[in-house]
Amino acid sequence: MTIRVWDYLKEYDAEREDILGAVDTVFGSGRLVFGPSVDGFEREFAAYHDVRHCVGVDNGTNAIKLGLEALGVGAGDEVITVSNTAAPTVVAIEGTGAVARFVDVRADDHLMDTTLVESAITERTRAIVPVHLYGQCVDMTAVGEIAARHGVRVLEDCAQAHGARRKGALAGAMGEAAAFSFYPTKVLGAYGDGGATITNDDDVARALRRLRYYGMEGRYYVVQTPGHNSRLDAVQAEILRRKLRRLDQYVTARREIARRYAEGLADTELALPLVTDGNEHVYYLYVVRHPRRDDILGGLAAEGIELNVSYRWPVHTMTGFAHLGYQAGDLPVTEKLADEIFSLPMYASLDKRRQDDVIAALRRILGAR
Structure with a gap:
């Protein structure tokens, strides 16, 4: 599936x-x-x-x-x-x-x-x-x-x-x-x-x-x-x-999914999301980082897990915005993140079994015990 x-x-x-x-x-x-x-x-x-x-x-x-x-x-x-x-x-x-x-953005929370x-x-x-x-x-x-x-x-x-x-x-x-x-x-x-x-x-x-x-x-x-x-x-x-009327319920469900990811992936090489002091995160996306991002995505795709990168191309590097005059290297943190980030499945109705399958596949690919 x-x-x-x-x-x-x-x-x-x-x-x-x-x-x-x-x-x-x-x-x-x-x-x-x-x-x-x-x-x-x-x-x-x-x-x-x-x-x-x-x-x-x-x-x-x-x-x-x-x-x-x-x-x-x-x-x-x-x-x-x-x-x-x-x-x-x-x-x-x-x-x-x-x-x-x-x-530019901050490396820890991407904001x-x-x-x-x-x-x-x-x-x-x-x-x-x-x-x-x-x-x-x-x-x-x-x-x-x-x-x-x-x-x-x-x-x-x-x-x-x-x-x-x-x-x-x-x-x-x-x-x-x-x-x-x-x-x-x-x-x-x-x-x-x-x-x-x-x-x-x-x-x-x-x-x-x-x-x-x-x-x-x-x-x-x-x-x-x-x-x-x-x-x-x-x-x-x-x-x-x-x-x-159900928005707060959706947020509660997303936070529980995020908690299970954090627990299941804590001892891996993935950089997991940081919640900044004072913030209450709603986890629209659950974005992780790894320098071998594309290899990991390829391995997951082979197991039927189709993930996303938000965002693979920073706006200032797109040809449609070349007129703004930015060059590669102008926003170094943004550009480094774009090479390493990817999103894990995240939606309020994600069931535990599918989430566990994602966690298990990631642990296999990363060689985590």
Whole structure:
């Protein structure tokens, strides 16, 4: 039996009645676009984070892009972020007309090295996008202090951190705005694409609602350009609304899976995830390191275990971003991690038997007794 890094079918089997009930609720509501399901999800997701506003959009990329535009980012601006992230983070920045500027990450937890941020700020810097990678949070106290000193905006990229906390504060509630993806693999995943941007700022929320709907206020009257067609699908909103009630259960299950990996692989040569002091990790991904990464992946594939690398190519090394002017060696920690990291299967419905098979296969390949 093939074991994949992610699978949703067991979860769907357990939640099928609720998921199909969500579809029926929307189809029978008389409102297929926006409507009570979108309104309800926005209200409940905002309440979960104890913020005033949630604006649902069609995907996580646009949650970042529209969030930045609502914060005033545009052509000619610079936005500081990391290269050790999914490409959509940078695609969204570029979509505003701004330019991404990268700082390196820390070797221990793979998160933005906040000690490098201040020196990266220029007169063109408009915003910082810290990426809460793999399920734990960047030091937002440091980011916030730097942003305040220089008068720049902060948008958290929370695509991988639903439910994560730092010193008690939820990911998404520590910046001026925060962007979430509900891609199916996420800790809170839809059955298709979806995203949202949350904020406590009334003006930012008002701008977000215009931006996602052609720049309109009311019907057919455009008050702001650019505008977009970027609405959260009502079916996905209703599914997310129901799954949100189980988010804390998903996180608990992921933490137990992470505990079993840590116990089963503690005496191997793998570098296991480090949880930074003050962080409460939700383990969107369980990322390990080894200098013989590709050999290990080949050995696992031969045993029917198909894993993933997040991410094999740092954004600054991709040909599509060559115009940013970075060279190999500019971000040495990011580049070294990219050669060594890989992800073990991690999803809330992963059963113990499959996890044990992965652990046993890794121990055989690594020669651990």
